[in-house]
Amino acid sequence: MQRRNKGALRRCFCACGLSLLLCAACSGCALLDTLARWVESGVSGEPYVSREEQIYIETAESFLDAVAREDRAAVRALFSENVRETDEDFDAQLDLLFEADLDASAFWDRDDIQLQGSYRHDDGRHAAVVQDTFPIRDRGRYYWCTLELTYTDDFDPGEVGITALAFYSAEYYCALLYEAADAEWPAGSGLDVRTAYPADGDIRAAGGSPYRFENDTPPLEEDAVRDFLGQTDSFSAFCAHFGVPNAAQVYYIYALQSDADEAPLYLQLTVVEETDTIYTAAVVDDLGWLRLVWKRADEGN
Known part of the structure; x- marks a missing residue:
């Protein structure tokens, strides 16, 4: 017999109970639609859509x-x-x-x-x-x-x-x-x-934005990036070790190593230039964020 997740089930019952109480208090208001969508999302596991x-x-x-x-x-x-x-x-x-x-x-x-x-x-x-x-x-x-x-x-x-x-x-x-x-x-x-x-040159989509790829720094290895950032969050040290970014706009972008038959992946760095500090490093594809590689300890969850 398949065992159900008691925590998820408890959250579902709580959400439903809260919805019923609020529905009774504000029948006909726009909040009902929001609550219904929220409960449906909690039950189905699908992202909430307002x-x-x-x-x-x-x-x-x-x-x-x-x-x-x-x-x-x-x-x-x-x-x-x-x-x-x-x-x-x-x-x-x-x-x-x-x-x-x-x-x-x-x-x-x-x-x-x-x-x-x-x-x-x-x-x-x-x-x-x-x-x-x-x-x-x-x-x-x-x-x-x-x-x-x-x-x-x-x-x-x-x-x-x-x-x-x-x-x-x-x-x-x-x-x-x-x-x-x-x-x-x-x-x-x-x-x-x-x-x-x-x-105008080599324009690629990375993380949902277009970037001009302006140099030929070789693709990086994700594990090597993680290991290096575990030692220092200095952006200038990162560039000295791996090379200058392939592209820069809001974020700094490096190509990542991938198999020939895979879609291109990129490393997206969040950098504060005034302090020469890397705050986050993430893997993105052409259209969006995929996963976090590293973040500073004081950057929260």
């Missing part, structure tokens, strides 16, 4: 699906009424978007969204706008998409829908992050496609 996140995920997936099918009407329908009525360049931008030839198999990590929100409440009326920028992997190519979604607006219902969407090639988004003089951040609402930008 109602707000679910709406955003479904909108992003509908957008990517419509683009892959080159369904002009479906893409347009996802945008707010105000955008559809005022964005005079929408069709031209949509043509540029379809030129990217996004495939139905294109992957984005729906479990790694980091929503930023703006909310307004006044006299019983509500408005909510959320935004995230996420990478897309498509047959060896990479794109980044910033999608702003208004999912409720009692002040102006015409705002409900996608209010702004910028779609970047890896080359253009990398130029933005490296503050190239000829790359500009989009401004305003509507659809803005930035895919026409010359290739």
